[in-house]
Amino acid sequence: MRSRSRHVSWLLVPVLAVGTVALATGVATAGVSAKGTKLAGATLNGSGSTFQQAYQQEATARFVKKNSGITINYSGGGSGKGRTDFTNQVVDFAGTDGLFKPTDPAPKGGPYDYIPFVAAPITVSYNLSSVKNLQLSADTIAKIFSRQIKTWNDPAVKADNPKASLPSTAITVAHRSDSSGTTQNFTQYLTTAAPTSWTLGSGSTVPWPADTQAGNGNAGVANIIKSTDGAVGYVDFSDARAAALTFASVKNAAGKIVAPSVAATTAALQGVKLAADGTYNPLNSPNAKAYPIASPTWMLVYQTQTDPAKGAALKAYLTFILTDGQKFASSVDYAPLPPAFVKATQARVNAIKA
Amino acid sequence: MAVTDTIPEQAPRPLVGGDRPPGALADRVFRALALGAGLLVLVILGLIIYEMTNQSLPWFRAEGFNAIFSDNWVPSAGHYGALGLVVGTLVVGAIALLIAVPVSVGIALFVTEVAHRRVRRPIVYTIDLLAAIPSVVFGLWALRALETPLANVYSSVSDALSGVPILGALTANPNPSGASYMTAGIVVAIMITPIITAITREVYATCPPAQKEAALALGATRWEMIRGSVFPHSRSGVTAAVIIGFGRAVGETIAVALVIGSSPRLTEQIFGPGDTMASVIVNSFGEATGTERAALIGLGVVLLAVTVVIGVLARTVLAGRQRRLGVA
Amino acid sequence: MTTVAPRAPATPARPDSIYRSRDGHRSRKARNTVATSLISASFVLALVPLVGVVVFIVQKGSGVFGWHFLTTDIPFSDRDFGGGMKPAVVGTLLITGAATVMAVPLGVLGAIYLNEYGKQGPLARLIRFLAEIMTGVPSIVMGLFIYLLWVLPRKQNGLSGFAGALALGCLMLPIVIRTSEEILRVVPEELREGSYALGSRKVRTIRTVVLPHAAPGIVSGALLAVARAAGETAPLLFVIGIVTSTNTSIFNGPNTTLSQQIFRGATSPFVAAQERAYGAALTLVLLVFIFTALARIVTSLYARRSSAGG
Numbered sequence: 001m002r003s004r005s006r007h008v009s010w011l012l013v014p015v016l017a018v019g020t021v022a023l024a025t026g027v028a029t030a031g032v033s034a035k036g037t038k039l040a041g042a043t044l045n046g047s048g049s050t051f052q053q054a055y056q057q058e059a060t061a062r063f064v065k066k067n068s069g070i071t072i073n074y075s076g077g078g079s080g081k082g083r084t085d086f087t088n089q090v091v092d093f094a095g096t097d098g099l100f101k102p103t104d105p106a107p108k109g110g111p112y113d114y115i116p117f118v119a120a121p122i123t124v125s126y127n128l129s130s131v132k133n134l135q136l137s138a139d140t141i142a143k144i145f146s147r148q149i150k151t152w153n154d155p156a157v158k159a160d161n162p163k164a165s166l167p168s169t170a171i172t173v174a175h176r177s178d179s180s181g182t183t184q185n186f187t188q189y190l191t192t193a194a195p196t197s198w199t200l201g202s203g204s205t206v207p208w209p210a211d212t213q214a215g216n217g218n219a220g221v222a223n224i225i226k227s228t229d230g231a232v233g234y235v236d237f238s239d240a241r242a243a244a245l246t247f248a249s250v251k252n253a254a255g256k257i258v259a260p261s262v263a264a265t266t267a268a269l270q271g272v273k274l275a276a277d278g279t280y281n282p283l284n285s286p287n288a289k290a291y292p293i294a295s296p297t298w299m300l301v302y303q304t305q306t307d308p309a310k311g312a313a314l315k316a317y318l319t320f321i322l323t324d325g326q327k328f329a330s331s332v333d334y335a336p337l338p339p340a341f342v343k344a345t346q347a348r349v350n351a352i353k354a
Numbered sequence: 355m356a357v358t359d360t361i362p363e364q365a366p367r368p369l370v371g372g373d374r375p376p377g378a379l380a381d382r383v384f385r386a387l388a389l390g391a392g393l394l395v396l397v398i399l400g401l402i403i404y405e406m407t408n409q410s411l412p413w414f415r416a417e418g419f420n421a422i423f424s425d426n427w428v429p430s431a432g433h434y435g436a437l438g439l440v441v442g443t444l445v446v447g448a449i450a451l452l453i454a455v456p457v458s459v460g461i462a463l464f465v466t467e468v469a470h471r472r473v474r475r476p477i478v479y480t481i482d483l484l485a486a487i488p489s490v491v492f493g494l495w496a497l498r499a500l501e502t503p504l505a506n507v508y509s510s511v512s513d514a515l516s517g518v519p520i521l522g523a524l525t526a527n528p529n530p531s532g533a534s535y536m537t538a539g540i541v542v543a544i545m546i547t548p549i550i551t552a553i554t555r556e557v558y559a560t561c562p563p564a565q566k567e568a569a570l571a572l573g574a575t576r577w578e579m580i581r582g583s584v585f586p587h588s589r590s591g592v593t594a595a596v597i598i599g600f601g602r603a604v605g606e607t608i609a610v611a612l613v614i615g616s617s618p619r620l621t622e623q624i625f626g627p628g629d630t631m632a633s634v635i636v637n638s639f640g641e642a643t644g645t646e647r648a649a650l651i652g653l654g655v656v657l658l659a660v661t662v663v664i665g666v667l668a669r670t671v672l673a674g675r676q677r678r679l680g681v682a
Numbered sequence: 683m684t685t686v687a688p689r690a691p692a693t694p695a696r697p698d699s700i701y702r703s704r705d706g707h708r709s710r711k712a713r714n715t716v717a718t719s720l721i722s723a724s725f726v727l728a729l730v731p732l733v734g735v736v737v738f739i740v741q742k743g744s745g746v747f748g749w750h751f752l753t754t755d756i757p758f759s760d761r762d763f764g765g766g767m768k769p770a771v772v773g774t775l776l777i778t779g780a781a782t783v784m785a786v787p788l789g790v791l792g793a794i795y796l797n798e799y800g801k802q803g804p805l806a807r808l809i810r811f812l813a814e815i816m817t818g819v820p821s822i823v824m825g826l827f828i829y830l831l832w833v834l835p836r837k838q839n840g841l842s843g844f845a846g847a848l849a850l851g852c853l854m855l856p857i858v859i860r861t862s863e864e865i866l867r868v869v870p871e872e873l874r875e876g877s878y879a880l881g882s883r884k885v886r887t888i889r890t891v892v893l894p895h896a897a898p899g900i901v902s903g904a905l906l907a908v909a910r911a912a913g914e915t916a917p918l919l920f921v922i923g924i925v926t927s928t929n930t931s932i933f934n935g936p937n938t939t940l941s942q943q944i945f946r947g948a949t950s951p952f953v954a955a956q957e958r959a960y961g962a963a964l965t966l967v968l969l970v971f972i973f974t975a976l977a978r979i980v981t982s983l984y985a986r987r988s989s990a991g992g
Contacts, residue, residue, distance in 0.1 A: 180641060486974045575711065658820075661819055
């Protein structure tokens, strides 16, 4: 009996290879909708901030419905990676919650624009069944998150909430385990608004005290808050709403106590100036109606586009975001820009050479 | 049925002086190809070392000796001392070994000494299925299904042991969410068990049956036979398996990142949150620029160095064993 | 007449404290029972996480799993329910397939060099050593390496399935080399000598005698390397980008894989994305189990053949 099995095993290799390709093709061609060719037209690739990811997904979905020849892939991955990818021209646009530093290498595609398009509040979410409308001032928040205040019935918290009855529950602080633009903006706010009480600095990660808890991504922090009585943490608005968390109202720079909302965030932007390069800082905005922990975010694009098809697609996408995109922003829990911002930004988008 | 049926197609041509045997060129070409493929390993590894060291120089320049030997990982303040991360990596590896080695040795013994011959292959296949499950799936399971029950265990144990001299300090301050060195160690232990089992199994299988039978003939119980014949023979092999398992544990990234709790601080509290080099890279690379990025790449270089050291150790132990026992 | 007191029997040369026990037979038996039970228990202990994970994934993923799931695109938005993981399935197969096509032939060639040509020479020993080191390189380091060296210089063509395939290929190469070399080593030297005696050159010997004999083992080892590569996440995170619709081109544009989608879903706040992640986990585990089972079948064919004296 000659070794038939030997020949069988040889056959296995090409059979497997053909089988894999066939399976891949079969799965790929099954269920092809009438969307037409996927990657003809133009494909725009973006990466960067995960803060704006939920918005990018919605905008892409709606934009592609109107322009079936265009594909937009936004892979997130963090603002730092986005800026690196953008500098090396690996992506056509990047999302970033923070600005380039002077020490960063110059982007290789020449002059670039910061394009503001939405903003969103960072909530201070908490889990206290007996307190429905917690109010906090910047100093109190700073002291809670740096563990100078450890129980809910601390005098500072009581001072912020004269009418509420606060339990003696211990406070569990939840923060991000991964680097994040949200952490950056939250800690930046605390450094600006409560400089004497907040000493841990600001950055995408900070040296949180040892007796705090870390969660991976906004979802991780939200999970900790939801499952721990007495927990408090900072979570992006859209993720906090998705997790059905309760938010605290925060006292803003004008002394008014404001709950996080899309409208209050737009108000925060209205209180600050938009610089010529597109940058602005809405944290601790002086506007009376502003929610003080309003987080900015931008898209990075090069002023001169080398690929005409991509350039046209990019300009169309940006224009869409600045027009229709402003209208549905609040339905996905992002704040639209004030009209003055939109006008100035649209002018700069129009000036992009495609 | 002529005789010519059995003559090969080309009758061999007698070689004359100076002739090269046919096919010499094909041989040389093939040899070159094969050599090239082998050299590829050298090239890739060399490129990895070069590129990563190059990109991480700003970190070493900024921190100098402190890069690895000071516990001061505060990127927001520009400090990148990674001692807490290095020790954290070793702690997770140690916990994983403490759990995985006894279990792996037990399984290997089970397969080679205790179980019925026919059951051996299915058991081995089952353990190898553990190796097949991707790290990210283990991480997802640990994050969603394991952390909460473990958190309860930690707080009970911590309460029970509080005040006890060393153990009390080790188990103090359990993380209420369950994310901790211990959880990461448990998950990694599950993932390195198959490889340690496989190597240990082979080591036990090469134990000379004569010695085992002699022990049994003298009236030893099975356990005594194992202790007397199998263990002494396998010491270095099992040591090598342990070292290799440790190497794998050190490199585990995704599952650890999801359950370690992210606290880059040097601490002895294994029920509390921590960090390893690999998990910090995964968690922070997305937002890092400048010196922090160089520091993260530098962590990759340190990981690589640790892997090399472990590889050399394992090799030395195995080579010593081969020399002493003459076993391939 | 003095009787010489009988000498006590010579104690065995080996210290036999292990055979002696203070209370005699019963305690030795008890110790044996305890030890044997612990040994058997360790196998059961290892089964616990295996069953736990499989049950968990099946429970959570079976809700969305199905042919529709495998053939529908990923929704644009994480919050939208429904959709499927087709792009990820195709991406996993494509990228793992490309990595295999690169790593397996090169790995087998390298193993042939090590076992047939280099043997114990200094260069071969060095390569063997380095291959062993390389099997231990953490996958995240491979990913960083490809990101820095391949993706960044390539600008717009940087993020691609091919970059992911390169990273996976680098991970697979040393594994394939080492397992293939092991298999080649087991091929009896007599077969080779017989071939040389008949006048074959080395290439022909390798082609007609060594490789066919080693093929089942090599194929089985390759399948196991493929199974491992299909589950890798960390190396792909920085280099393949993402897509929501299927990209069948491996060189052109970003791609996605099941492992990447699982990782994203694990950290997403939206229940819809989490559901799809469980479905993707179930798909991936099934895929990996299939490859592992195939490897087993090939190995058992090999074993049967060897025992049949083929």
